[in-house]
Amino acid sequence: MAHTPLTTASVIAEAAALADEDGFEAVTLSAVARRLGVRTPSLYSHVRDRDALLDGVSALALADLAARIVEGIAGRAGREALEGFAAAHRAYALESPGRWTSLQRRVGETAVRSDAAREVVALTAAVLRGYPVPADEHVHAVRVLGSTLNGFLALERVGGFDHSHPGPEVSWHKTVAALDALLRAWPAESGKDTTAP
Incomplete structure (x- = not known):
């Protein structure tokens, strides 16, 4: 049986699949290596260490989520866009639980500065422009x-x-409706920055 060629993308994709099947905490270099049918040292030319592997899964999850948000908010504004935005998050959390969990952590700079992260930020800003x-x-x-x-x-x-x-x-529907109401009535004055001396 032919193995998938080892690349950074294929290693991260396998880690993401493992996260969805067994939980994000199950993602280790050795576990991914076993799934790929290789020895663990073979992965080090593609991912630096476990942190890099986990950040790779987070970046992949951000890209997946961005694609869902694009579909959910296309041609919509205001509450309809917010509903599509929220639904994209919920569907992704339910369908890809391990990848979703990868986003519920403090990620490294590679994931934070990824194109996918910037796209999610831009899409969120697009929703907010309707308010x-x-x-x-x-x-x-x-x-x-x-x-x-x-x-x-x-x-x-x-x-x-x-x-x-x-x-x-x-x-869920009441939560989204409450968020819509909050954004429509956003406080006019900025809150005080309590971190200032």
Whole structure:
């Protein structure tokens, strides 16, 4: 049986597949090497170490997510774009759990500075342009969006909503509606920077 040629991309793709199947914490160089049918040292010419491997999975996940967001917000603005943006995140979290988990960590500079990361930032800014949020407040709006969506998805993933009714789908739509209302009524004055001396 022919093996997939070893490249940085093929090693990271295999690591991403492992993350989705067995969990992100299962991603190690030795585990990926076993899946590829090679010895662990063979991977070092393609990824520097485990941190580089994990960052590669994160960058791949960002690219996947960006593609979903593009599809979700195309031709939409305001609440419709926000709904598409949120739905893209939720679908990705449910369908690619290991890759999603790779985004719930402090990633290295390679992933932060990747084209995919810049695209996700640009797409998020495109959604925010449909709301009266001043440009200098976008960082705060992005944090609100990220923490709200990621918090909901983290709880949903671990079954945090399984023991009460109605189901999480109802709460999800209310969450997105609440975010829409918040962005439409964004506070006019910037919050005080408490880090200043």
